[in-house]
Structure formats: C-alpha cells, structure tokens
Amino acid sequence: MVPVDQYLWLSLALFTIGVIGVLTRRNVIIILMSIELILNAVNINLVAFSHMFGTVDGQVFAIFVITDAAAEAAVGLGIILAFFRNRETLLADEMDMLKW
C-alpha cells in the first residue's frame, strides 16, 4: 500500500516541471503540452484523495478536468493554426499584435 503523500510528491514534481515548461519555452505547442502536463498532475491529486476517502467524487472531478483539457486543446490548437497561417511562426515572443 503506497501512502497518499507519495502520490502528492509525484503530482508536485509533474506540476513544477509543467510550470517550468510554460514559463521557459518559446514554442507555443510545447507550452500547450506543458499545460496538459499540469492538468494531469492535478488529476493524480484528485484520484489519490478519492482513493483515500473511499468515494468516487474525486474521479468525477478528474473526468471534468479531462473534459476541460480536451476543450482547451481543441480551441488552443485552432488558434495556433490560425496564428501560424497569418504570421508563419510558432514563437510566443512573436505574438505581440495586441502591443501596438
């Protein structure tokens, strides 16, 4: 039986790696994938606590998080496609059209 805090450490590690990916990478697709990693880390927490309390509420929440991730990926990738068609680049630094 693995104690619950082990799952929390795993989740913390994945979350921190995801935050580092969002903040340091320039490629927008990698940033979106890092956000998926963060949502995945949250899911581990939810399922671990659901297991600890013996209910399925956490798992239902995790299903909602996965739904959100799917919606976010669809819209985000659509925006990336539209942006790439207009500017021919994928770098987040170049996304400055609202600046002027």
Add this chain to the structure above:
Amino acid sequence: MVLNSILFYFFAALAVGSAILMVTRRNVVHGAVYLITTLLATAGVFLLLQAEFLFIVQVILYVGGIMVLFIFVIMLVNLDISLLQYQFNRQRFVAAVLALALGAQIFLAIKMGQKSLFPQASVPEILPKNTEAVADALFGHFMLPFEIASILLLVAMIGAVVMAKRRV
C-alpha cells in the same frame, strides 16, 4: 504489497523522467511522444489507485484523442524553421527559479500539513465496481456539472472549427 510499491515507483520515475525530457527537447514531435509516455505512466498510477474507468479514459481520450490532435497540428505547421530557432526565451533563468520556488512552497505546505492532512493514509480502501460507481455519481449527484461540461464541449467544437477555418 511490495509489488504495488515497485509498480508505483516505476510509473512515477517514468512519468517524471519523460516529463523532464518533454520540456527540454528541441524537436516538438519528440516532446509530444515523451508527453504520451508521461500520460501512459499516469494511467498506470490511476490503475494502482483502483480508478479503472479513469485509466481507460486516460488511454483512449488523452493519448488516443488529444495527443493525436497535437501530432496532427505539429504535422500541419512547418517544423523546419522552428528547429533552427533557439527554444528557450530570454527570461528562462528567472522563470525557472520562480517555478522552483513555487514547487518548494507547495513542498513545505504538504510537509507541514502531513500529520493533519492524512489521518487515515494507511487505511486501504477497496472500491468495488468502479465504473458503476462513477456512472452513479456522474448521472446522479453531478448531473448539472455534466450537462454544463457537454455545453462546454459543444462551444469548444464550434470555436475550434471557426478558428481553424481558412476564411471566416
């Protein structure tokens, strides 16, 4: 249950290792494949936590749906230019230090609350008929959030079509 622990540490090491590789690789396709490895390892962790339904949802929906969408988009955009560009932005050191500080804060918070947070951490809970229980909760107590989530998916679908269309 020593096998449980071995499997957990195997899946955890696999998930963290490929996550680190995912955020450091230059090639986006390699990053996507490493992210798929992380998601599959997380699915294994779900199976260890006796969440069988979420395990299969993770494999079919996340790996088979969302990641395939990512790889399709990677194939649609031009990779040759972005391979030659530098992949980390200018504020990367500050950003990495701040992210590690955030991780250290959460670490301290869990460490300090460990005694009061997990009073029953060693009690093994067996949930029989996981899929049935999830369906009961989803279509009973969580009916309204379920409907809202379906509307969210409809809006996302329309939004993705409008965004990816050539001429609006």
